[in-house]
Amino acid sequence: MNTSDNSSQSAKAHRTVYSAPALEKGLDILELLSDSTEGYTLNQISKALERGVSQIFRMVVTLHRRGYIQADENDRYTLTLKTFRLAHRHSPLKQLTRAALPLLHELAQRAQQSCHLSVYEGGQIVVVAQVDSPDRWSFGLKTGSLMGLTDTSSGHVLLAYQDEAQRTRMLNNHVKVEGELSVDPGQLLSLLADVRARGCSVMPSIQTQGVTNIAFPVRGPNQKVVAAINVPYITRIDGARRPTVENVKTAQADICARLSRQLGAEEED
Structure with a gap:
């Protein structure tokens, strides 16, 4: 042998x-x-x-x-979320941000606004990627920033598309961030139903005057919502022509659909 x-x-x-x-x-x-x-x-x-x-x-x-x-x-x-955190130390989070960043840059150019990508983690919302507006004025959140789960447009999007058991689990694990306001549970459920009906969240910022937050879902395999893209829209009052909220929503919906396909989501009919 x-x-x-x-x-x-x-x-x-x-x-x-x-x-x-x-x-x-x-x-x-x-x-x-x-x-x-x-x-x-x-x-x-x-x-x-x-x-x-x-x-x-x-x-x-x-x-x-x-x-x-x-x-x-x-x-x-x-x-x-321990297995989630371990996985995100390596390829999944890197793959998500690598796929998202070119599209976030495109969105910032089309919207003339800053934008960021966020995920749910440990009862809070975490910004994992961010691109500044190409305009002279820019308003945005830093990568790594924590946001409230129940009083932000990104939080509403990430809650809205979960099944009841997962949504309950997320809320039970909710950890308030500094400045986060309490939201009545009944009011929150109504807001989430509105998000599902509209396909996005559009709301005045609870934290900053003059900002309208626009958030859309990002889907992965099995159409599961894995992240949200948010544009903190600031209105110019000096007469300069800039994309409207409706213009931004159209661009944002396109960007999120393209990113979702890259992440393995099926094309919606």
Whole structure:
């Protein structure tokens, strides 16, 4: 038998002998929870994975202790944002910003306004990319800035397109930022319904006078809304002709649709 045959048999033996049952159980649990918005109880996880409760109990406890999963008041387990944060240290967030930046530059030129891209993270909205207006005056948020979840147009867009379970989870994890105003829950639900009906959020800034925030959703695979693009629109009062709010909305809708297609969203009819 030659050396290559020996190496091949050795590799096959290693794949057979050096399995990691505990790791496989942990990955099975994470993959199961990733497909659920409402989560599973311990018994439901056991049935879904066709494993005894005693086989997965310690794994669930460990994943909970390490912050990968969380339990609600009904002992239903769901994924936390830890896997999201780990993934965004590398390619997903880089891919999102790499795809978005050229389009954000185009939007800034077409709108003659600043614009930024934001995502939901840890109960708040985080600006992950930003482009200044090409005009002499520019108003925008710095990359890395935190925004309120319930009192901003970007927050409304990111909440509006989630299913009820995910939206509830986002609101339960809500952490107020400095200056964030409280919003009545009934009023918030009405605002979110309006966003879905209009396809975007257009509202006067609650933080800064003279600014109208215009936010559109960015979709990924399975049409899931993964980010929002916002234009903090400032009106010129010196007579200079600039794109109107309606002009900006048209350009913004186009940019968001193109970015969504790049991220794997299907074209809407």
